[in-house]
Amino acid sequence: MKAKKVSNAxxxxxxxxxxxxxxxxxxxxxxxxxxxxxxxxxxxxxxxxTMAMAKQIYLFPTSPTLDNFRAVLTDKLLVNSxxxxxxxxxxxxxxxxxxxxxxxxxxxxxxxxxxxxxSMIAMFTMYFGGGVIPTYLLYRSLHILNxxxxxILPGLLSVYNMLLMMAxxxxxxxxxxxxxxxxxxxxxxxxxxxxxxxxxxxxATIGLFxxxxxxxxWYTAAYFINDxxxxxxxxxxxxxVSAADAARKAREMLADAGGGAGMVKKGTTSVxxxxxxxxxxxxxxxxxxxxxxxxxxxxxxxGAIKA
Amino acid sequence: MKKWTKLFALxxxxxxxxxxxxxxxxxxxxTPSSKPNSTPQSTPESKPESTPESTPExxxxxxxxxxxxxxxxxxxxxxxxxxxxxxxxxxGENPASRRTTELTGISFEAVVPVxxxxxxxxxxxxxxxxxxxxxxxxxxxxxxxxISNGQLEDMEALAEKYTPKLKxxxxxxxxxxxxxxxxxxxxxxxxxxxxKSHLQWLEDHNFLVSSNQPCVLIRQxxxxxxxxxxxxxxxxxIDMLLKIKENHPDCIxxxxxxxxxxxxxxxxxxxxxxxxxxxxxxxxVSSSCRDPKYLDMYIWVNKMVKAGLMPEDNxxxxxEEAEAKITxxxxxxxxxxxxxGGRSPADNPDTIYYPMKPWNTYEAVRSNAGYLKWGVSVKAxxxxxxxxxxxxxxxxxxxxxxxxxxxxxxxxDGQWDGDxxxxxxFFFEDDPKSPNGRKATWYSGxxxxxxxxxxxxxxxxxxxxxxxxxxxxxxxxxxxxxTENDMLxxxxxxxxxxxxxxxxxxxxxxxxxxxxxxTYVSLISEYNIKWAYAEDEAEVRALFxxxxxxxxxxxxxxxxxxxxxxxxxxxxx
Numbered sequence: 001m002k003a004k005k006v007s008n009a010x011x012x013x014x015x016x017x018x019x020x021x022x023x024x025x026x027x028x029x030x031x032x033x034x035x036x037x038x039x040x041x042x043x044x045x046x047x048x049x050t051m052a053m054a055k056q057i058y059l060f061p062t063s064p065t066l067d068n069f070r071a072v073l074t075d076k077l078l079v080n081s082x083x084x085x086x087x088x089x090x091x092x093x094x095x096x097x098x099x100x101x102x103x104x105x106x107x108x109x110x111x112x113x114x115x116x117x118x119s120m121i122a123m124f125t126m127y128f129g130g131g132v133i134p135t136y137l138l139y140r141s142l143h144i145l146n147x148x149x150x151x152i153l154p155g156l157l158s159v160y161n162m163l164l165m166m167a168x169x170x171x172x173x174x175x176x177x178x179x180x181x182x183x184x185x186x187x188x189x190x191x192x193x194x195x196x197x198x199x200x201x202x203x204a205t206i207g208l209f210x211x212x213x214x215x216x217x218w219y220t221a222a223y224f225i226n227d228x229x230x231x232x233x234x235x236x237x238x239x240x241v242s243a244a245d246a247a248r249k250a251r252e253m254l255a256d257a258g259g260g261a262g263m264v265k266k267g268t269t270s271v272x273x274x275x276x277x278x279x280x281x282x283x284x285x286x287x288x289x290x291x292x293x294x295x296x297x298x299x300x301x302x303g304a305i306k307a
Numbered sequence: 308m309k310k311w312t313k314l315f316a317l318x319x320x321x322x323x324x325x326x327x328x329x330x331x332x333x334x335x336x337x338t339p340s341s342k343p344n345s346t347p348q349s350t351p352e353s354k355p356e357s358t359p360e361s362t363p364e365x366x367x368x369x370x371x372x373x374x375x376x377x378x379x380x381x382x383x384x385x386x387x388x389x390x391x392x393x394x395x396x397x398x399g400e401n402p403a404s405r406r407t408t409e410l411t412g413i414s415f416e417a418v419v420p421v422x423x424x425x426x427x428x429x430x431x432x433x434x435x436x437x438x439x440x441x442x443x444x445x446x447x448x449x450x451x452x453x454i455s456n457g458q459l460e461d462m463e464a465l466a467e468k469y470t471p472k473l474k475x476x477x478x479x480x481x482x483x484x485x486x487x488x489x490x491x492x493x494x495x496x497x498x499x500x501x502x503k504s505h506l507q508w509l510e511d512h513n514f515l516v517s518s519n520q521p522c523v524l525i526r527q528x529x530x531x532x533x534x535x536x537x538x539x540x541x542x543x544x545i546d547m548l549l550k551i552k553e554n555h556p557d558c559i560x561x562x563x564x565x566x567x568x569x570x571x572x573x574x575x576x577x578x579x580x581x582x583x584x585x586x587x588x589x590x591x592v593s594s595s596c597r598d599p600k601y602l603d604m605y606i607w608v609n610k611m612v613k614a615g616l617m618p619e620d621n622x623x624x625x626x627e628e629a630e631a632k633i634t635x636x637x638x639x640x641x642x643x644x645x646x647x648g649g650r651s652p653a654d655n656p657d658t659i660y661y662p663m664k665p666w667n668t669y670e671a672v673r674s675n676a677g678y679l680k681w682g683v684s685v686k687a688x689x690x691x692x693x694x695x696x697x698x699x700x701x702x703x704x705x706x707x708x709x710x711x712x713x714x715x716x717x718x719x720d721g722q723w724d725g726d727x728x729x730x731x732x733f734f735f736e737d738d739p740k741s742p743n744g745r746k747a748t749w750y751s752g753x754x755x756x757x758x759x760x761x762x763x764x765x766x767x768x769x770x771x772x773x774x775x776x777x778x779x780x781x782x783x784x785x786x787x788x789x790t791e792n793d794m795l796x797x798x799x800x801x802x803x804x805x806x807x808x809x810x811x812x813x814x815x816x817x818x819x820x821x822x823x824x825x826t827y828v829s830l831i832s833e834y835n836i837k838w839a840y841a842e843d844e845a846e847v848r849a850l851f852x853x854x855x856x857x858x859x860x861x862x863x864x865x866x867x868x869x870x871x872x873x874x875x876x877x878x879x880x
Contacts, residue, residue, distance in 0.1 A: 053627070054634040054653040132426065133433045140434065222421035223430060228396055235421055242391040242423040271627065 038282075041275045045069065049272030067268050068276035077228060078236060078277065085215060085232040086284070088151040092214040093207045099156040100206060101199075104165035105191050122159045132223055139224055150224045151214070151232075161206045168202040169195060204295035215285055233281045240274050374470040374693075375701040379412035382694045385438035386776075387418045387428060389447065394765075394772035395419075402728055403769025406710045413698050425449050432458065439687040440695050442776040445497070445678045451817060454494050459682040460692065461492040469693045470700040477703040478779045479504060485676065485810070485877070496699070497677030498775050505782050506675075506808055511740045512788075516802040518646035518795065521573040522665070525640045528658035529555060539667050541577065541607050548616045551639045560616040562638035565629030567621050569832040571604060573642045578604040579670030583812050583870060585879070592812075592870035592879070594827055596858070600668070602851050605838040609847050612839050622836055633660075645798045649758075664801050671806045676813035681776050702777030705743060709733075711774045713747045713789050723752035727767040733789055742782055749789045811879030819862070820869040826861040830854055 012020070044052050048063035055062045072078050107115050130138070136145070144150045172195060180190050196203065221235035231239075388395050395417035398404045408414050418438050420427035428449045431437050437458055443449065453459050463483065466474040474483070479502040486493045501509075509515045523544075533550040536543070548560040566572035575581070575595060584598040585591075595601055611617040620632065633641055636652020641660070648662045683695045701707045709716065717723075717731025724730045732753045738746035749757075757764045757771075765771050782788070816824050834854045841847045 050634060051653070053631045054636075056631060056635070133430055136430050136434050136436075140436065218421065223427060226416075226418045239391045239421045242421060 041278050044272060045276040045279050047272065049269030052272060053269060068272045069280070071268050071273050072276045072280055077231075078233070078280075080229055081231050081233040081236040082280070084230060085234065085281070088148070088232055089211050089214040091152055092155055093211045095152055096155055096158065096161070096210045097203055097207050100158065100161045100165055101191070101196060101203065103157055104162045104169055105187075105195060107162070108166050108169045109187070122157075122162065126159045136223065145224050146226050146230070148230060151217075151220060154220075155210070155214070158210070161209060165199070165202055165206060168199055172198055201295055204292055208292045208295055211288070212285065215281075233277070237274070237277050237281060240270065240277060373472055373700055373704060375411045375697040375704075378693070378697065379410070380690075381408075381412045381414070382690055383414045383416055384440060384691055384694055384698070385416045385418060386440040387431065387438045387442060388776065389420060389423075389425075389428065389443040391419055391421060391423060393417050393419045394769070397766070397769075401767065401769030401772070403711055403714075403772065405769075407701070407707075407773075410706070410710065411694075411697060411701050413694050413701075432456065435686065437684040437686060439684055439691040440681055440776075441684060442679060442681040445680055445813075445815070447680075448817075450495065450680060450682075453682070454488065458685055459494040460685050460687075461494065462496055462683060462696075463487075463493040465683060465692055465696050466699075469696040473696065473700040473703065477700060482779055495680040495682040496779050498679045498681070498778055499675065500677035500779060501675035501808065501810065502780070505780070505785070508740065508782050509785075510803075512746075513796065513799045513803070514788075514790075515806055516645070516795070516799045518644065520645045520671070520798060520802050520806075521576045521642065522645050522648075522662040522798075522802070523561075523577070523640050524643055524647055524650075524660040525663050526636065526638075526652060526655075526658060527661055528655055529558070529639045538663060541666060541668060544666065545611065545614065545616065548611075548639065549614065552616065555639060559618055559620055559632065559638040560640065561611060561621075562629070562632065562641040563617075563621045564633065564641050564643050565624040565626055566642065567835065568623065568625070570828075570835050571601075571608075571831075574604060574608065575601075576669060576671050577642075577666065578607070578668050580604060581670075581672035581812070582674070583814075583874075585812075585874070590871070590875075591867060592874045593863070593867045594858075594870075596827075596831070596854075602848070603668075605851070606844050606847050608839050609841050609844065613843075617839070622839065645794070645802075648794055648798075662798060662801075665805050669802075669805050671802070672812065673806060673808050674810055674812040675808060676810040679775050699777060699779070702774065703780050703783060705783055708774070708778065708783035709747070711769075711777065712771055712783075713749070714753070714768060714770050717750065721750065723750040723756070725752070725756075727764070732768070732770070741788075747789045748791050751791065754790060754792065809879065811874050811877035813877070814870060814873055816869070820866050823862040823866040827858060827863075827866070830858055830861070 040058075043057055043059070043061045045068050046064050046066070047057060047061040047068075048065050049068065051063040052061075106112055107119055109115070112118075129135075139145045139150060139154070142153070144153055176194055176198075177190055180194055185193065216234055218232070218234040218238040221231050222238065225231060225235075386395050394404075395415045396419060398415040398417070399408065404415075418427075418431070425447060428441075428443065428447070429452075432449060432452055435456075435458065437453070441453065441459070463474065478496075481502045481504075482497065482500050483493060485500065486496055488494055506515070529551050532554055533547060536547050538544050538547055551558070552560050563572065563574065567574060571580070578600045580595050580598045580600050582595055584593050584595055584601075586593070586597075608617065620628070624632070632638060633643075633647075633650070634653055636654040640663070641647075645662050647660060650660045651658065652660070683692055687695065702711060714732030715729065717734050719734045719736060721731055721734060723732055730753075731750070733747050733749045735745040735747055737744065834850060837850050838847050841850055
């Protein structure tokens with residue numbers, strides 16, 4: 001006699017099935033609309049630029065080629081800009097997190113005279129900015145225009161990040177600090193030996209905020225840097241798009257150059273190179289993100305509840 | 308743990324110290340200003356690599372007594388160029404720029420915007436931090452700010468001081484007068500300005516029509532299928548398109564290259580509607596919509612739309628969609644410029660798009676009054692002002708045109724050998740109607756290479772990259788001067804009789820006229836679609852009346868008065 005198979009699966013009601021179906025549909029839809037643009041970049045970047053334009057690709061590359069990546073990776077300016085992006089992001093993460101931690105810790109200490117005034121001044125800058133021209137004048141008088149410092153010094157302290165960090169520091173039991181003081185530890189020791197080791201989630205979160213911000217920031221170089229060798233990749237990418245726009249406008253205005261007899265143009269186009277550059281520029285962030293995204297979520301929660 | 312903390316603190320200190328110190332470094336030339344180079348730019352990479360027959364000195368160019376010859380001290384000028392991909396960013400990377408530096412001592416450092424707007428220039432203006440030379444589009448609104456702020460030099464005074472021959476010999480007096488401001492000074496010079504003598508030269512050489520002449524291009528395979536009919540009127544064009552549509556129902560019978568989203572654009576030329584309308588009796592100048600032919604044009608557009616010959620692609624597509632569709636070969640005919648003649652559709656590489664002969668309604672009143680301005684900043688050092696004028700002088704000589712546009716001279720019976728660095732690209736032929744009695748012509752091989760990959764070849768040679776912000780006199784340096792092309796010859800036969808030039812029809816708007824103009828542009832944008840998709844001709848007319856009244860209410864008389872007065876002041880007939 002055969003033993004009856006017993007199924008451990010939970011029997012789903014019709015309602016459950018409908019809800020699951022809707023959830024799966026929404027999940028798939030969200031997945032599609034977020035992933036497809038990146039996929040489109042990918043297939044366009046691997047296609048012959050002109051043929052991709054002519055054939056309207058959707059799912060697969062057409063006339064597959066590595067020419068677009070070759071154009072990006074052999075362009076000295078683009079390679080240099082990638083290195084600048086890496087350098088400024090790494091430097092910004094280290095310096096900004098350190099400065100923010102120092103400031104946030106100081107402002108959480110009740111012993112600091114005038115901390116309310118400091119906080120108010122800092123908060124003021126969150127709501128009121130000078131705009132491009134006063135900023136330009138300030139940087140000029142600081143002699144940081146057209147130098148690498150313009151990426152680092154103005155971004156040393158973000159008030160928003162500082163508030164997040166202060167909220168986290170306030171959660172650390174004061175008794176820990178008091179006991180360290182009883183043992184003779186000074187403020188720097190307390191910060192480096194007790195507070196910071198207990199604050200790795202917020203340090204990682206703010207490091208991520210700063211890193212992503214620095215990697216994506218094209219604006220600073222656009223207005224405060226003239227030297228092409230100091231341009232980060234995001235700015236070069238923006239310039240590629242703008243140059244295509246400018247060329248288009250010039251064509252509409254002047255329409256003075258272009259085609260020749262009996263030719264079928266083939267090869268890279270400004271659009272295909274843009275997509276290849278985009279891919280190259282997002283790869284580092286995509287590699288790092290999975291490892292730090294849990295901190296990102298935590299950081300958002302800290303900001304939502306405490307700040 | 309202690310060790311790691313110390314290491315971290317040390318690393319942080321080093322990073323911050325380096326960052327802070329970098330602000331004091333040499334690269335921090337935040338104020339874009341010129342700097343005399345301490346050593347000549349004579350690195351192996353920057354040496355002009357000329358063959359014996361190609362050295363500029365060997366040509367029989369008349370260059371006696373020019374200021375650029377007298378002073379070749381190395382100097383680097385800073386230049387603002389509104390093009391994010393400016394060729395000045397690559398100064399020294401191509402033979403043309405290297406030869407220029409060798410001949411004049413002048414190099415450039417470019418300041419360019421990253422995004423295609425005026426914010427960067429406005430920042431430089433507001434902070435009084437302009438580079439030595441400022442260049443930009445004629446219509447950029449920043450120019451008036453720079454002039455009223457006193458940030459630009461009087462170029463006439465600079466020419467008299469530093470480069471007398473620029474004023475007395477090289478640049479046509481017509482241009483100086485055209486560029487003169489109300490206060491009597493000349494703050495900017497214009498490139499691509501066609502003087503009367505230049506237009507005469509073009510006529511004499513059968514080159515009045517250039518590659519930018521608007522036209523209808525037709526797929527030759529489709530055209531031959533319907534018997535290559537002669538099209539003399541807009542209605543005959545409709546008849547032909549209906550036949551093509553029968554054969555190819557999936558094609559776009561007529562396509563405006565993404566240009567008719569907000570207005571008629573090139574379509575105006577097909578009906579002889581100019582950018583402005585000069586009333587032949589009263590001589591009052593008004594917007595083009597006051598031309599009686601303007602309404603005829605939209606009645607025709609409406610007829611085309613109703614017959615399914617101008618699908619909605621014409622009114623929604625942008626540049627990229629248009630490029631994609633034309634490259635794919637979707638349109639049977641499309642509106643563009645003659646330079647697009649010869650493109651093959653991807654679906655049939657054995658055929659080409661070729662311009663159609665102009666219809667009986669085609670007429671073009673053109674204004675070649677320049678489109679790029681450049682001026683010298685008052686904050687530039689004396690050396691920089693001197694060098695900026697020497698650069699302008701050099702670029703307007705025959706040697707300048709050769710260095711910046713024509714390339715390396717070769718024998719009349721020679722040919723281009725494919726060498727972008729040192730290969731001869733042009734030859735001189737005797738021509739009594741040209742300055743110095745000779746005319747430059749590119750070798751056909753080089754011209755074909757240019758047409759095949761214009762920007763690629765320009766980047767390699769540097770030719771045609773810099774003349775827009777340096778050449779004022781179009782006889783030297785005009786690309787038509789060095790072009791020998793069968794298609795352009797044919798286009799001149801077809802289109803030249805339909806073209807008339809009127810440089811007075813060029814207006815730089817500000818204040819109230821600018822506000823009215825913007826309203827006009829918005830109204831055209833709104834009614835463009837309404838006219839196209841109206842039920843019938845009667846509705847088009849009714850809508851036009853409605854538009855007309857709204858335009859009058861928006862202040863049309865103010866704009867007309869401005870146009871008329873300016874036109875007269877600019878010597879309009």
